[in-house]
Amino acid sequence: MSPMRRLENIVLTVLTLMAALVWIFPLYWGFLTSIRSEENAAGSVSILPDEFQLKAYLDAIFNTKLMLWYVNSIGTATIVTVLVILISMLCAYALSQIRFPGRRLLYGLVLGSFMVPGQTLVVTQFILMKDLNLINTWAGIILPQLIAPIVIIVYKQFFDGVPKEMREAVVLDGGGEYTILFKVFLPLNWGITTAMSIVTFIGVWNAFFWPFLVVTSEDMMTVPVGITQVNDAFGIHYARLMAVAMLAAMPVILAYVIFQRRVTDAIMISSGVKG
């Protein structure tokens, strides 16, 4: 490589790194504010950490309903994730491996619903929940979020790729379809199951519009909806506000940092840019 090219390379790398640091600045600034004292948080424009204290976090944990919202979020997100995976996996297995009447119609519906914007259905979904007496309940938050056609599509794609011999071995041993699914297809596709679970969990944790509509009581709110209340109730306490925001983001940031490859794989696969 010529010296000129090498210099160009270094310059480009440094520029990329700087752009990445600028890009993440809002999150960094929020974190920096959260570890400052209230007095200092409002006035300080130093972009380096000038103090470290967890007062704002303690304040957020003990003087807001954040912990309650955490329970609601963890509870609903876990239930939705488990059910979405189970419901979608079963449906995808039948679509992929069993010939039954109505199969094509059902797959058409799955593909079709993928194009329907769920957000436009909130008015009638809300009316339905009201009729079912599910406003301000976990069930109300959970139920409409169980429909995940993309998870069915991805599972079907993976199940289609499992060699025929694998299932025949189980059939010879006298195993039924459920045995084949749970003893062969599921273990063969653990990777995609973990990946889809993580992105489903992140998606449900972050859901705003629906939980915001179906929950009106502060005690039943999920984290992303609840934290908008802290703003109203406490006025300008920037350090606490940012501490609350950091705590709200922590589970999804951790999930992403720990399972980075799985998250990016799941997104690439479900948008069809990677098989």
Next chain:
Amino acid sequence: MAMIENRRKKSLIALTMVTPFVVTFSVFFLYPMLDMIRISFTDAPLVGAGHWVGFDNYLKLFGDRLFTLSLKNNAYFVALTVIPTTVIALLIALAINRLSGFRQTFVMSLFFMPYVLPVSVVTELWAWMLDLQFGVLQPVIALFTGKPVAVFKNPYWVMPMVAVVTIWWTNGFNVLLFIAGLRNIPSELYEAASLDGATTWQKFSRVTWPLLWPVTALVLTLQLILQLKIFDQIYLLSGGGPFNSSYVLLLKVYREAFQSNNGGYASAVATVLFLLIVVISVLQFQLLRIRRAS
């Protein structure tokens, strides 16, 4: 005989497997969808029955200035986000693609991180950075305008700034798609181009860009659909103001249904948005099919 028996048994098993999805789908998706269309022809309040009014709600839309303004604002927001985010994501993906190993993973994760944040965390971070009195970005704004600006309370600034926040939040997703697309381009093509003495620009315009076009088209259409559904960021940052300058269709649906108690009229607005997005999705699907077939 045994064959038919076996078939029937298999169909029954399949039925038990698809039932959970079919039931939840029918009750919480299909039914609300049909109900939305039905209610849009009535004068129903949010809770309770209404009277059949035919196309009245739809006719009313034409005279509703807030509706036409929302439609315009949706179009404006699409213009502010879709192409800019696609260009920015492509540039970032190209930059990341040059790197390798830990450097690549690290830079990638910094650009992707905002995408996993809840929307309310995103809006709070930006509201704080753009705070009129203490916002860390106000000195930057003052460089251009000479004085701090309450961006979300200013009719000229509000939509562009919501667009900036949105691009920051969702761009990582597009970067990821472009990186996947870049990885799918065989390296032999670049080697062949190098042997032919191609410049960096020629490699981009003759190899990368044409081969990346399917992903670019995907990003553009996905973004178009996504940005038409804008609600959360607007609601949290500006509430549709000031002077309705950031009012959008989904906000109109929300206000009509949940604040003005007009279930029927809200459903008519929702149906229009619904149809708009379905038409775009179907067009996109057909385009992808044609491209795959050719």
